[in-house]
Amino acid sequence: MTSTLVGYARTSTLEQIAGLESQVRDLTAAGCTKIFQEQVSSVDTKRPELERVLDYVREGDTLVVTKLDRLARSMANLMEIMGKLRSKGVELKILALNLDTSTPTGKLMLNMLGSIAEFERELMLERQREGIAKAKADGKYRGRAPTAQRKADDVKRLKHEGKTVDEIAKALGISRSSIFRVLKEL
Numbered sequence: 001m002t003s004t005l006v007g008y009a010r011t012s013t014l015e016q017i018a019g020l021e022s023q024v025r026d027l028t029a030a031g032c033t034k035i036f037q038e039q040v041s042s043v044d045t046k047r048p049e050l051e052r053v054l055d056y057v058r059e060g061d062t063l064v065v066t067k068l069d070r071l072a073r074s075m076a077n078l079m080e081i082m083g084k085l086r087s088k089g090v091e092l093k094i095l096a097l098n099l100d101t102s103t104p105t106g107k108l109m110l111n112m113l114g115s116i117a118e119f120e121r122e123l124m125l126e127r128q129r130e131g132i133a134k135a136k137a138d139g140k141y142r143g144r145a146p147t148a149q150r151k152a153d154d155v156k157r158l159k160h161e162g163k164t165v166d167e168i169a170k171a172l173g174i175s176r177s178s179i180f181r182v183l184k185e186l
Helices: 014-029 048-056 074-086 105-139 152-160 164-173 176-184
Strands: 006-010 032-038 061-067 093-095
Touching: 006 014, 006 048, 014 032, 032 048, 032 093, 074 093, 074 105, 152 164, 152 176, 164 176
Parallel strands: 006 032, 006 061, 061 093
Antiparallel strands: none
């Protein structure tokens, strides 16, 4: 089985051409024979080249990135990507961290990062729950009002006027499923 080093380079904006070029240069110097690159913000839900590289890599390959933030937008996102890579038998190498998941130390470092991120998330959720409980006790928290239920009369009126579900959704700014829930109660 041949092992291939596959690179992924990303910058956030078109103005960062030099940054993309330097990533490609570093990935090439690291021995990557195939490099996927894109200029898209990490907050964008669609990163087509990342999806392509995850589809492209095969068992025994190593995905190489210059820095962690070029690959993942959060630790949860990194763990999701790592799950995909592991399921395919692919390792990850992050040049700036000198992290390589094909080594025991690299696996340990990545697991430690993931554990710390999970711990931080649990603490944040606990603080959020405590804040909501306090706000409720102080009478300052009522929760989010259900938008569609407030517009139930309008939904029924528009339906009786002969409007389609799509027309009602557009007119009232609510989802089709919310409309169906309201109409089901008729």
